[in-house]
Amino acid sequence: MSDPIISCKSLTKTFRSGAEKLKILESVDFQLEKGSICTVLGPSGSGKSTFLAILGSLERFDSGVVRVCGYDLGTMPEKSLHVFRKDIVGFVFQFHFLLNDFTALENIALPRYAAGIPRAEAWDSARKLLNLVGLSDRAAHYPSQLSGGERQRVAIARALVNKPSIVLADEPTGNLDAASAKEVAKLISELPTATGTTVVLVTHDAELAALGSTSYSLKGGALECLRS
């Protein structure tokens, strides 16, 4: 692979539980090509969220090298990591974390304002993304007026508003009924083509994991390639 957008070399992560050391990731090697979608399948507790949090610099690691978009996450100071999280990464979680007192459009535009972009431009970006996720007619609706699947589509639009190079999705359909889950999965699978972003999605659901152009399994601290 020429110049991967994400690469991990000998990545090791442990957590302490009292006197015990929990080995979560053991010498993990991983590479991902720009513009692709990769899924990581693993049972609950296998370390999927931890792996994703490391790629998004929300979690530190013990040893190894992790490079994302040219950033060396192990050696960067906290101040630069803040910029990395804001400019490079979009996060989508199992729960949507939308703000209840703001409309769908406002929820999407807010991170753009926060990044210092003028109001008109932020609203314009938010409108385009509402359109992309198929919710143009729901701009003025509050989260409580949307279905679970619609809320998650707004959360995906919000994750995209600062034009992230990579989107990290942690069980993004975990709270949804089967039909909404299918719609959200389809939307995520289209993101690389629609927006040029690279996606890493972790899940315990084999059906969802099948949407990856590359796919891995995480078990017992080891990341094994299922499909490349």
Ligand SMILES: Nc1ncnc2c1ncn2[C@@H]1O[C@H](COP(=O)(O)OP(=O)(O)O)[C@@H](O)[C@H]1O
């Ligand atoms: N901050 C923490 N301190 C101690 N143990 C943790 C911490 N976060 C996660 N763990 C443990 O690490 C393991 C992997 O967790 P996680 O990455 O959330 O797994 P998954 O997302 O695959 O369910 C679990 O056994 C969990 O209890």
Ligand SMILES: [Mg+2]
């Ligand atoms: Mg998890």
